Amino acid sequence: MFKYLEEEKRLEKARKIFLHAKKNSKFYEEKYKNIDEIENYKDWVKVPFLTRTELFNNSYPKTRSMLTYPIKKMLITSTGGSSGIARYGVMTYQEYEEFVNVQAKAMKLLGIKEDDIVANLFVAGNLWPTFFSVADVLKKIGAVHLPISSNINVDQIIKYILEFKPNVLLSLPTVLIFLADKFLSENLDGNFIKFLGYAGEHLSKSAQEYLKKAFKNAKTFALAYSSADCGLMGYQCNKCKSNEYHVPTDFQFVEIYDFEREKICGKGETGEVIVTNLARFSQPIIRYRIGDLAQWKDFPCSCGDKNPVFILKGRAGADFKIGGEYISMQRVERALSTFVSRDGISANYQLSIEDVGEEREKLKITLTVESSTPDISSKWREKIAENLMKEIEPIKVGVEMDYVYLNVEFVKLGSLERSPITGKIKNLKDKRAGV
Ligand SMILES: [Zn+2]
Numbered sequence: 001m002f003k004y005l006e007e008e009k010r011l012e013k014a015r016k017i018f019l020h021a022k023k024n025s026k027f028y029e030e031k032y033k034n035i036d037e038i039e040n041y042k043d044w045v046k047v048p049f050l051t052r053t054e055l056f057n058n059s060y061p062k063t064r065s066m067l068t069y070p071i072k073k074m075l076i077t078s079t080g081g082s083s084g085i086a087r088y089g090v091m092t093y094q095e096y097e098e099f100v101n102v103q104a105k106a107m108k109l110l111g112i113k114e115d116d117i118v119a120n121l122f123v124a125g126n127l128w129p130t131f132f133s134v135a136d137v138l139k140k141i142g143a144v145h146l147p148i149s150s151n152i153n154v155d156q157i158i159k160y161i162l163e164f165k166p167n168v169l170l171s172l173p174t175v176l177i178f179l180a181d182k183f184l185s186e187n188l189d190g191n192f193i194k195f196l197g198y199a200g201e202h203l204s205k206s207a208q209e210y211l212k213k214a215f216k217n218a219k220t221f222a223l224a225y226s227s228a229d230c231g232l233m234g235y236q237c238n239k240c241k242s243n244e245y246h247v248p249t250d251f252q253f254v255e256i257y258d259f260e261r262e263k264i265c266g267k268g269e270t271g272e273v274i275v276t277n278l279a280r281f282s283q284p285i286i287r288y289r290i291g292d293l294a295q296w297k298d299f300p301c302s303c304g305d306k307n308p309v310f311i312l313k314g315r316a317g318a319d320f321k322i323g324g325e326y327i328s329m330q331r332v333e334r335a336l337s338t339f340v341s342r343d344g345i346s347a348n349y350q351l352s353i354e355d356v357g358e359e360r361e362k363l364k365i366t367l368t369v370e371s372s373t374p375d376i377s378s379k380w381r382e383k384i385a386e387n388l389m390k391e392i393e394p395i396k397v398g399v400e401m402d403y404v405y406l407n408v409e410f411v412k413l414g415s416l417e418r419s420p421i422t423g424k425i426k427n428l429k430d431k432r433a434g435v
Contacts, residue, residue, distance in 0.1 A: 001105050002235065003250040004306040011041060013278040014253045014286070018047065021284035024068035027058045028284065045264060049257075049274065050288040052087065055229065059088045059283070069282045078127035079228040080422040088127070089229060090283050098279045099231040100133060102251050104140040106224045106235035110197065112168060114142040119161060121171035121179075122200075124149045126421040129228050130199065134170060143168075150175045150423055154414065158182060161190075168195040170223065173203040174348060174418065174425045178370075180214035181346045181413045185372035190215040199223040201424055202314060204330070206337030207347040208242075225312060230275045230285055234310065237303040244297065246307040251279055255287070256294050256310065267298035270313055291315060320353060320430050322363070322404075323394040329428055335391040336369065339380050344372035350416050354431040356405065363398060363432075366407040374410035381408040 005013070015038045021028035022035075031048060038044055058066045060076070067090065075096050079087045091099070112118065118138055124131035124147075131149060138145040148160050150171060157179070161169070169176065176196055183190045193215045199222065208220050225234030225245045233252050234245025247254045257264055258271040265271035273292045277285040293313035301309050319326045332351050340347045349369040356364045367388065371377040385408050389396035398404025416425050 001109060002102075002246065002248050002305065002307055005249040007041070010249055010253045010278070011038075011044060014044065014276045017276065017278060017281065017284050018286060020068060020281055021286060025066050025284065027054075027063075027065040028286070047287050050286055052289070052291065055087045055089075055288070060090050061088070066283050068284065074282065075129075076127060077129040077228050078421070080126070080128045080419065080424075086421070087229060091280055092282050095280050095282060096133075098251070100136045100140060102232045102235075102248055103133065103224060103226065104137045106232055106248075107137055107197075108141055109235060109237060110221055110223070111195070112138075112141055112143055112197075115144075116168050116195075117144040117146065117164060117166040118168040118170060119146045119148050119164070119166040121148055121150045121157065121169055121175055123151045123172075123421065123423040125151065128421050130422075154178065154182060158188070162188070165192045167193060168197065169193055169218075170197040170199070172200045172423055173198050173207060174201065175423055176203075176211055177207055177347045178414060180211050181344075181348075181370065181372055183214040184341070185344060185413070191217050193218045196220045197223045199226070200422060202312075203242075204333045204337070204347070206333060206340055210340050210347045213341055227290060230277050230288065230290065231279075233273070233275055233290070234312070237301060237305055239301055239303040240309065241311075243312045244309050245312065246301065246305055246309050249307050252276070253278055254310070256296060265296065267296045270295045273310075320351075320428060322392070322398065325394050327392055327394065331391050332367070332388070332427075335387040336367070336384060338387070339384055342380065343376045344374075345377050345380065345410070346370040346372070346413060348416060348425055350425060350427055350429055352429040352431060362403055362405065364405045364407070365395065366409060368409045368411055368416060370413050370416055371410045372413050374412055377410045381410075384408045 018038060022032045035046060060067060073093050074090050077089050120134045122131040122134060135145060135147060146164055146166055148157055176198055194217055196211055196218045211220055224232050226232040232248060236245055253276040255274040256271040257274050270293055273290050273294045275288045275290050292315055294310045295313060297309040297311060319328050336349060339345050352366045354364050356362050385406050395404055399406050418425055
């Protein structure tokens with residue numbers, strides 16, 4: 001269903017965007033002043049990357065330097081700031097229509113059909129496009145839309161769900177986990193739910209299993225790999241594993257780049273995802289460093305679709321450093337996972353790290369976990385701390401040397417701080433100076 005473009009054709013489209021941007025936008029004119037012509041891929045790799053800070057500093061309404069059209073017949077959106085500072089973007093209605101078209105194709109491939117009743121549980125408002133674009137996507141598919149949102153009282157959300165019995169829930173992992181917490185602690189029947197579609201964050205395996213406990217008949221799937229900056233960058237077929245995505249080559253030119261070794265990644269090598277949107281001329285997005293890590297799969301997908309598949313490897317920089325070692329958040333998740341759903345323990349958590357002590361020479365590490373019964377869950381505090389130390393050696397060493405204070409705490413469901421715009425919980429809060 002998604003068109004496949006040979007690399008040569010992709011480059012041709014990317015080159016068209018490049019020339020348009022250089023000619024019509026002040027920002028790109030300056031940025032590309034030393035690049036004359038792009039004839040082949042060798043020329044293309046000389047095009048400098050676009051960073052998040054550049055997008056932030058040069059977007060409308062601060063300046064119009066990235067825009068190539070006047071502000072007319074346009075939509076203004078925000079990325080929501082979950083990955084640093086919120087960036088605004090503009091696109092024409094025509095471009096938005098194309099964004100919706102590809103999202104609808106991706107959702108159809110996942111099996112969302114006309115007779116599905118779909119609860120839209122994304123956060124609405126604050127220029128964040130997910131809530132209203134889900135509305136447009138569902139309209140295109142013809143499915144029944146319940147625009148509940150998740151910025152209303154959770155009891156009200158549950159009331160609508162029990163009243164209309166949607167078979168599909170779409171939201172962020174944070175919200176789906178929160179609903180699972182509520183369904184489990186209040187003993188509600190969620191067996192009519194067949195699909196849980198998530199977007200915006202990664203959903204760990206243990207969190208997936210947790211959702212299964214509350215919604216026994218539900219299949220969990222990632223809606224798509226997309227961002228407010230770039231639109232859809234990856235879609236899944238029924239052969240894709242949970243972190244694998246086909247590239248819509250007719251819509252997006254995706255490269256994977258290794259910044260340490262300064263080279264384009266071949267198959268099997270991990271690097272950062274670099275995106276050039278092939279449909280957006282109003283505010284071109286060219287070789288944008290989106291901030292995710294990925295790897296090309298080294299064989300074609302067995303579904304028959306020729307669009308290449310990449311494996312998403314998490315967020316670049318979603319690690320923290322202790323004792324000179326980089327620790328991936330996956331290890332924190334693993335340490336917690338065996339305790340999730342015991343005595344009300346939720347899969348929603350936050351790890352905070354801060355400097356303490358007179359000379360700020362010590363480290364306080366706190367793992368705060370939501371629970372439907374924080375008092376009862378508290379009996380697992382030590383066991384979880386032990387598991388964290390077992391999983392992450394530098395924490396264990398730090399505790400033994402009295403350099404790290406490790407704490408595990410439980411708070412009531414819904415009380416960890418959420419982004420007011422997107423509703424996401426920040427799993428890592430590194431408050432140390434210089435981080
Ligand atoms: Zn496939």
